[in-house]
Amino acid sequence: MTSGxxxxxxxxxxxxxxxxxxxxxVRVLQAAREAGLRGIAVYSDADAGSLHVExxxxxxxxxxxxxxxxxxxxxxxxxxxxxxxxxxIHPGYGFLSERADFAIAVEDAGLIWIGPPSGAxxxxxxxxxxxxxxxxxxxPVIPGAELSVPDGADHLGALxxxxxxxxxxxLLKASAGxxxxxxxxxxxxxxxxxxxxxxxxxxxxxxGDGTIYVERLLSGARHVEVQILADSxxxxxxxxxxxxxxxxxxxxxxxxxPSPAVDHQLRQAMGDTAVTAAKAVDYIGAGTVEFMLSPxxxxxxxxxxxxxxVEHPVTEMTTGIDLVQKQFEVAAxxxxxxxxxxxxxxxxxIEARIYAEDASKGFLPVVGRLxxxxxxxxxxxxxxxxxxxxxVVTIDFDPMLAKLVVHAxxxxxxxxxxxxxxxxxxxxxxxxxxxFLRNAAAHHAFASGSVTTEFLDSAPISEFAEPGADPAVxxxxxxxxxxxxxxxxxxxxxxxxxDEHTGHSGxxxxxxxxxxx
Amino acid sequence: xxxSVGEDSRxxxxxxxxxxxxxxxxxxxxxxxELDSPEISITRDDHHGRLRVEIAGTPRLAYVAxxxxxxxIHLDGRIHIVRAHEPGSARTEPSEGSLSxxxxxxxxxxxxxxxxxxxxxxxxxVLEAMKMEHRIQAPKAGEVTxxxxxxxxxxxxxxxLVQIGD
Numbered sequence: 173m174t175s176g177x178x179x180x181x182x183x184x185x186x187x188x189x190x191x192x193x194x195x196x197x198v199r200v201l202q203a204a205r206e207a208g209l210r211g212i213a214v215y216s217d218a219d220a221g222s223l224h225v226e227x228x229x230x231x232x233x234x235x236x237x238x239x240x241x242x243x244x245x246x247x248x249x250x251x252x253x254x255x256x257x258x259x260x261i262h263p264g265y266g267f268l269s270e271r272a273d274f275a276i277a278v279e280d281a282g283l284i285w286i287g288p289p290s291g292a293x294x295x296x297x298x299x300x301x302x303x304x305x306x307x308x309x310x311x312p313v314i315p316g317a318e319l320s321v322p323d324g325a326d327h328l329g330a331l332x333x334x335x336x337x338x339x340x341x342x343l344l345k346a347s348a349g350x351x352x353x354x355x356x357x358x359x360x361x362x363x364x365x366x367x368x369x370x371x372x373x374x375x376x377x378x379x380g381d382g383t384i385y386v387e388r389l390l391s392g393a394r395h396v397e398v399q400i401l402a403d404s405x406x407x408x409x410x411x412x413x414x415x416x417x418x419x420x421x422x423x424x425x426x427x428x429x430p431s432p433a434v435d436h437q438l439r440q441a442m443g444d445t446a447v448t449a450a451k452a453v454d455y456i457g458a459g460t461v462e463f464m465l466s467p468x469x470x471x472x473x474x475x476x477x478x479x480x481x482v483e484h485p486v487t488e489m490t491t492g493i494d495l496v497q498k499q500f501e502v503a504a505x506x507x508x509x510x511x512x513x514x515x516x517x518x519x520x521x522i523e524a525r526i527y528a529e530d531a532s533k534g535f536l537p538v539v540g541r542l543x544x545x546x547x548x549x550x551x552x553x554x555x556x557x558x559x560x561x562x563x564v565v566t567i568d569f570d571p572m573l574a575k576l577v578v579h580a581x582x583x584x585x586x587x588x589x590x591x592x593x594x595x596x597x598x599x600x601x602x603x604x605x606x607x608f609l610r611n612a613a614a615h616h617a618f619a620s621g622s623v624t625t626e627f628l629d630s631a632p633i634s635e636f637a638e639p640g641a642d643p644a645v646x647x648x649x650x651x652x653x654x655x656x657x658x659x660x661x662x663x664x665x666x667x668x669x670x671d672e673h674t675g676h677s678g679x680x681x682x683x684x685x686x687x688x689x
Numbered sequence: 690x691x692x693s694v695g696e697d698s699r700x701x702x703x704x705x706x707x708x709x710x711x712x713x714x715x716x717x718x719x720x721x722x723e724l725d726s727p728e729i730s731i732t733r734d735d736h737h738g739r740l741r742v743e744i745a746g747t748p749r750l751a752y753v754a755x756x757x758x759x760x761x762i763h764l765d766g767r768i769h770i771v772r773a774h775e776p777g778s779a780r781t782e783p784s785e786g787s788l789s790x791x792x793x794x795x796x797x798x799x800x801x802x803x804x805x806x807x808x809x810x811x812x813x814x815v816l817e818a819m820k821m822e823h824r825i826q827a828p829k830a831g832e833v834t835x836x837x838x839x840x841x842x843x844x845x846x847x848x849x850l851v852q853i854g855d
Contacts, residue, residue: 353821370815370822373797377817532696536791537818539846543754543761544738567793567818595766600738600754607767641769643701644717644726645744647692649751650760650771651703652712652731653740654690659755 177208182505185259185284186210190228191249192264194558195574196480197224200262203496205229212256214249216242218568223560232256239568243267246274250281260284260503262496266570269479270297286503288478292453296476299347300385306473309452311445314464314472316342316387327372327384328365334386335364341389344368346375346382352422353378357389390464392624395419396431396471397462398446399487401498402455403508410443411487411495412517414460418618420535420628425605426613427483428522429490432583432621433465442471449476457502458484458495464625482525482575485554489521489579520586521579524594524609528571531608531636537571540564543601548593552579552586555597565602573604583621587613611636691774700774705731786834786853788825790844794818799840801851805833813851816844831855 176186187210190200197213201224204211213228216236225231232252234242242248244267253261261278263269269287272294278285287293296302303313316338335342335358344367346354354375356367368384376382394417402408415431416424434442446461453476460481462474484495493515498508529535541564547555557574559565565573578593580586594610615635617623653659691700701719705712714729727745734741740751742764752763759772798815801807807827814825835852838844 374822533791536823538792541756543756544752544763546752598752598763598768600752600761600763600768601756604768610766638767641764641767642726643694643697643699644714644724645729645742645764646694646762646769646771647701647703647717648705648714648726648729649731649740649742649753649762649764650692650773651690651705653753653755653760653762654773655705655712656731656733656740658733658738658740658753 176210178500178504178506181501183284183503185504187212187256187258188260188262188286188500189214189232189249189253189256189258190224190262190264191243192262192267192269193219193222193224193243194569195556195572196264196266196482196558198227198558199556200264200496201227203494203500204262207497207500209500212253212258214243214252218566222563223558230256239267246271246277249274250277250283253278253283254281258283260286262286262499263479265477265479265482270477272297284503286457286499288453288455288457288459292455292459293478295453296478297348299345299349299475300383302475303473305452306449309448311449311452311473312471314387314390314474327368331368331384331386332361332364335361338386338388341391343387343389344371344384345387346371346379347385348379348381348383349375354382354384355422390466390472391626392467393464394431394433394623395424395462395474395625396434396442396465397460397474397477397481398442399481399484399495400446400450400455400459400461401493401495401502401508402450402457402459403502404456404505405507407508407511408447408450408455409508409510409512409515410446411491411493411515413439413442414481414483414486416483417623417625418612418628419625422625424483424525425628426522426524426609426618427486428520428583428586429486430517430520431465438469438471445471445473449473458499467624482572483523485556485575485577486521486523489554489577490517490519491515492518519579519581520583521577522583522586522590522613523575523577524590524613525572525605526574526576526597526599526609527605528565528573528602529605530603531605531633532638535605537567538603539566540602542573542599544598545600546596546598547574548576548596550593552589553577553593554579573599573602587619607638608636611638691776691778693772693774695770702776786829786831786855787849788813788828788851788853790816790846790848790850791823791825792816792818793846794823794844796838796840796842796844796850797822799836799838801833801836803833803836807831807833807853814838816850825850827853829853 178184189212190197201211210229213225213231215225236242268274272290275285275290341359344356354371356371358367372382396413398413399411413431414429416427418426449461460477463471465471529537545561554577559573578589580589704716706715712731717724717726730743732741742749742751754761759770762769794816797817801813809830811827812824816823831853834854
């Protein structure tokens with residue numbers, strides 16, 4: 173091995189395999205290159221020509237047609253690492269990132285796991301055990317009953333009794349869950365059975381575990397989460413909060429930091445609590461403690477995500493701390509090198525998730541080829557993308573195409589920058605939520621910083637409808653485009669210095685620009 | 690060539706004049722009626738996929754891409770789809786009461802039988818796609834006249850799943 177950045181670290185490694193795809197694989201591989209590490213991608217047949225393979229120093233093919241055979245296959249990933257000389261594995265988010273058995277298998281194979289200890293993953297990964305550990309540590313949890321309804325047991329009797337105790341409206345949640353999958357709100361007893369069965373099935377399909385638990389549905393609450401960083405020397409700090417209240421069916425749509433609902437005092441209280449939660453499971457690495465923030469300013473532990481978060485860039489933009497670099501350093505056994513008082517908070521950052529979906533048709537995911545893809549660029553604009561022009565969006569993977577992140581001195585300025593950047597994002601050939609995002613961000617409820625997690629699901633979709641344009645102008649443009657032969661392939665494009673993938677043209681801030689699945 | 694915009698089934702015909710390399714809009718018609726339209730002049734741009742569009746004296750840039758019979762247009766920060774049709778071709782009005790698969794997926798559950806009366810909002814079929822369950826609900830009360838799939842079947846986007854008659 174040639175000399176690497178961590179040669180003299182307690183746990184040296186010079187080559188990292190990224191067990192993921194899409195924007196997060198691109199993000200981690202670019203960070204690896206920046207750090208002076210060799211980055212190895214993995215790819216399934218469907219991803220042979222994907223961007224994350226292109227940006228890697230080397231790539232290993234994962235045979236098989238299904239996710240279970242490829243990105244969800246621990247043996248294949250570990251043997252891929254062995255075959256290419258990787259000494260460490262970064263799991264990204266999703267896929268195997270929160271599977272304790274994978275973390276154990278990676279370490280048993282003599283590799284470095286770029287993530288928290290397996291014990292922290294399993295305690296926090298099981299939402300029921302996490303609730304109990306938090307209660308023991310004095311971290312406030314959402315009122316409710318920690319009743320577990322094991323898969324295969326007498327669900328309905330136990331469930332009805334538990335539901336009655338917690339009270340309606342309530343939330344059914346997958347104990348192994350996350351990302352809204354296996355989660356259902358129940359507003360009245362007669363819907364309990366239907367929703368339970370749907371939740372359990374979704375949980376089984378998504379996580380291989382249909383265990384469901386019951387929690388009170390808090391109304392009027394915001395979703396505020398705290399980024400934490402911990403090293404293997406006992407240092408643990410928080411990097412302020414992110415507000416992810418703008419959600420649709422429990423899926424985050426726009427995230428920002430700082431939260432418009434959090435003041436300095438509350439920030440300190442939530443930050444301290446997040447650090448307590450992390451320490452309660454001997455956490456190491458980057459993680460996120462999610463809270464529900466009630467209208468009265470009380471906050472409750474929701475769950476801890478024991479991995480890098482999709483929305484981590486807003487924290488990077490406001491603190492100037494590169495979370496993936498910190499993950500590498502901590503995995504190599506180095507100290508954090510910063511203490512709590514070093515963490516600053518500069519300006520305001522907002523992230524919008526660009527999805528291939530049709531807002532006018534119930535946000536159904538759509539497929540197609542990105543005939544034209546031109547991300548915006550300029551000061552304070554970062555695009556983390558896993559796609560480029562010409563890529564085909566399929567139903568095989570998550571429909572998130574990219575994340576658009578903006579940073580400005582104030583929230584108002586950041587909102588203006590977000591709107592301008594979304595307007596500049598050209599995505600033709602695949603229907604996206606770009607127009608919806610512009611309308612949602614401009615909605616007075618969001619602009620005034622007063623949305624709750626229920627806002628998007630309760631507001632009529634007409635409030636976010638696309639403004640009409642003069643049909644005469646549009647048909648004139650289409651007709652002219654046809655006459656001018658604009659459909660020809662872009663091969664003879666007088667391509668300037670702008671990188672088609674990232675949209676960056678020699679941007680000095682390019683290192684902060686990445687892209688998702 | 691006839692044109693339609695977005696989901697709207699109205700058809701338009703366009704006449705352009707070529708003058709000095711610029712295409713000027715001379716008329717837009719809908720059902721033989723001349724529409725009021727601003728002065729529009731369109732020229733090629735050096736960038737791939739980009740047109741210079743001057744609307745009532747104000748210059749703008751529009752990105753365009755052709756996918757199938759449709760032109761996708763990015764103009765003033767918004768994306769539009771304009772479809773080309775053979776002149777006089779039949780308008781495809783989606784028949785009311787036909788429910789098609791919103792995306793490719795697998796039929797998880799079928800809750801109704803052919804001939805069954807259903808009420809508005811009743812769940813007819815549950816489709817699993819993108820690891821999420823989607824309930825296909827009756828848009829109106831009526832009778833299930835055709836049921837095209839059964840549990841476990843794979844369906845493609847746009848395939849008719851259920852038809853409901855009055």
